Amino acid sequence: MEAYKLKSKTEDSESFSRGQQQGVQQTLDGDIVPEMPKVRTTEGYMVDWDKNVIIKQLTKETKLAEKFFNISQVSYEDAKEIADLAEDRIRSMNIQFLSGPLIREIVNTLLIEKGHVEWRNICTRVGTPVYDAFEIDTGAGFEANDNANLQDNAETSHKKKADKISKEQYTLMLPPKLADLHLNGDLHIHDLEYFGTRPFCQDHDLRYFFYYGLMPDGSGTKASVAGPAKNAEVAVLHAVKALGSAQTNFAGGQGFYNFLTFLAPYMENKDYNEIKQLMQMFVYEMTQMMVARGGQLVFSSVQLSPGVPELWVDKPVVSHGTVHDGYYAEHRTYGEFEREVRLTFKALMEVMLDGDYWGKPFNFPKPEISIEPQFMEEDEEFNKQHPELPTYEDLYDLSFELAAKFGTPYFDNQLPPYRGAGKGISCYQCCAYQFSADEDNDADFEDKLYFKEGKHFSMGAWQVLTLNCPRSAYRANGDYDALISDLKRLMNRSVEVFLAKKQWMDYIIDNNRMPFASQRPKDPITGEKGSILVDTDSLVYTIGIIGINEMVQYYTGNQLHESKEAFRLAVRVMTELEMYAKDLSNKYGMQIALARTPAETTGQRFAVADLLQKDFASKAEQVIKGDVESAKQKLSKDHDLPVYYTNGTHIPPSADISIIDRINYEHTFFPIVDGGNIMHIWMGEAHPDPKGLKQFALNIAKNTQTGYFAFTKDMTVCMDDFHVADGLKDNCPNCGSDNVEFLSRVTGYIQAVGGWNEAKKQELEDRKRYASVDML
Template identity: 25%
Template structure:
């Protein structure tokens, strides 16, 4: 599938669906851990186009979802008498094995990049469950997991699908289409993303909201047209067999709706809202005026996309585009065309990601969360807030409490902890930021002291 897609591949209900196989095959914990290790190593082998590692995301339920508890288990195509709700202990085995393998890293102590696990935090989440301690240890050491916040949300875990490091889809939209989600829940995604250059928009329409929103609407029309053309081409090429894997997996949707890509969204994103505010009103997004301007922009874009859904009959959503490359590319182009345009960076210009605060704006985590909360909740197609920590969290309890505090006090839909660590080729994992390994330095010093001592002894013997 990765050979047919530019973005990520996601696997929903990973532990729930695999748990019955453990009992069916009578596997020991060591066998489960070996299988998980094999899976993780395979996920980190460059097998994608361009010799890249497949970008994969898995959703770990931890406990059996309500909509699957009474569902009959299917193994090797056969329906069994048991239900998924009967395999909670096996789910714990999978989660423990996964966390332990990720904690160990590879032979040199380096982190595994994929798959990225998503854990759903609900109001009845069991924070005291000792079975989940390896998950919290993994979070404290590497910050690998992403957390989907359903505590302060009108959605339940059954309503959302985390497709990659950002894209989250609202399954309620799919239910409205009819035909239900049974058997086709994960068969969704995005056919493509078009990112709108907000700083240029702010610069060209300085101080004039009427022309600003008029041009934004025009750019969104261009984005919509390109996505509609792409959708038609995808349908045509899939029908002709040029996407054989997608054609196979989406065949059920084709039978029900007449199209392969009906359940896939068209995504419009934005970049550089901070610089858009700077160019438009002379104030950054951190200011009350800049924040309100960003909220107004997001609300406008959401309303326009609702119109597109009604007129085209296709799903549209608004995403906080990751923009790792777009951030620099668009800023460089704009600086050449409009030398007076404001951007971040001195020698190398760049735009701040989506509606994020400027880099290094504040070290106060809760100040940043309070600012971003009303912005991040307005995205319908996904966003993520990275909680950058200067060091490793030293205890499981501290890790749990931080994740819990964010979930209970903010509406932030999707967030992750990002502790700072370094990897030495010789000594592996090091907590904190190091440009030179302190252990290597100490060993080098000991080696020098040892060599000096040996030289001293030789000189003394020579003198005698």
């Protein structure tokens, strides 16, 4: 190198001596070059420079390119060329300190310069700037209000840092064209931080744990293994801990379908007070375990029927570590436990009506009240024999008393013919995703009913993706064929994401990184390995939709409720998308469901993404909901803005229409959106008569296609005197303090408003509330 040429022997001698002290070395041809500094490794060691490490790392790490991008790994020759260039570049920098991350940045720059983007994506680092990490520690910055269920604690900070790294990792490992669709806001990959490690959500068969016991770590090596529960208290605690343990393997909600029927054998012959105490223990355990991802409560739900569903009346009981089928144990059926189901339903409703010590509602587990044809008429013979027990009407009355007081319950309407009540099983999970099983789509359905050889039901989703429907309308610019073509293009890309998810999850399963879900406990009868907990082959893939209202508004100039043309367009588009989802399911051999997305974050994210892009901004401004002008002013500084697209196929929350009109529009989409939907009725601070509310709700159930609905109350909690008041009030009506927190339903669950993002707070302000049953 010319700058270090020797001038004379004397100069050479003196210069070399100084060079040894200053970090230079002499080459054989007489040149003097800077000596390479030692390297500070990410493992915490100081080592000598060795460019062969680069060669080894490149040839090792780019093996992933074969798995994820279907391109060959780097050759030895290419790796050596990159290592030589990296050494020359580092030497030219004349630096005293060298770290592993700096070397990697230089290598990645060279890979990009050479046109090897996929190799660079595999070899790059993921992480976060120190400043961003500090903001997360103090509750600000990255996704500070993306999940209202998260708490203000150190575990949340730890989760956010991990989320940030994981999201960066998975966008780099996805094929660039798919990653760009997510980053650009064409579609949204939900729970991206868990994309490569976990399925989405799951509803469990409680019989499994009552037969096998509890193995919370899935392997039995890290935690103690409990045998099957022999008494009610242990059974309840096993149910609690099963849901908590499942959170380690899943990204979303966990629940139990048919909860009361399967639990009933443990309540046999117990008096009501004891049953109520057990239900109180269950609810408090579920709402006091800050053990889920990032130190949050377990996102949980339980499906509740007021009696034993007809499907289960003659099925053998599974409890106490055996199947009561007359072979392994005395023959007993769930129909024998009608008394226990009714009393447990009553107890659970009364516990939730009491609220917690302050009088606040319980936000978890979400009570899913099943409205079934069987329970619309009384079992008169049973009622005559047991006059001391509550009737179905009594129990439904309690659930609507709870709805009127707190807005807690969700109503799972199985009366419409499309729900297929009595012919199979179905459940709602997370924030309203629907899953089902019947003889037509489950070859082992009958065996699962009888728990034959441990076969049981497990219903859930691998992954959820959501399409930015308004953007497709912006691109189509009034051309229907172009609109449908763009939406189908995004559905095709969604399938590619699903296939990548399945490939990655195969690696996870093969490496036993999903131990709870894939556990095979000791069979209490045979002593051999039992059946696997979660049948991953039965998990569905869900494509969600957002902003159908804004899509038709841009296309027609009217919102869903403002013209027949707009409404018909929405129905036509959704029908085509549902049919195409079925075509894709058949083509790729995977079950793809179309769903309304709850959109706690996604409705805002899509709206902000469209405002940020010059191709869509002027169009988006015409239809986006919320405070658009305020958002535009803050857009360059912040992305947590008070703007949003309307959830799913909903009428905008601010639409000034009667609740009857709202129902008449929204119920049409339920049979189409087979992956899950919900209708929200915002009551504000109203406290309607429970019987009137019940009558109104049953009219919805009997006369519309609405499959799932909830009545939402707004509440204020004083943080000084702990008073709970109806409505959103700036000051406590009891003591006058302004130190208050609001409670309402954010998407599919009740939570403190302080943790909501700006878009959901704006939506809360925009909501059209129906103040009394007369208005309903």
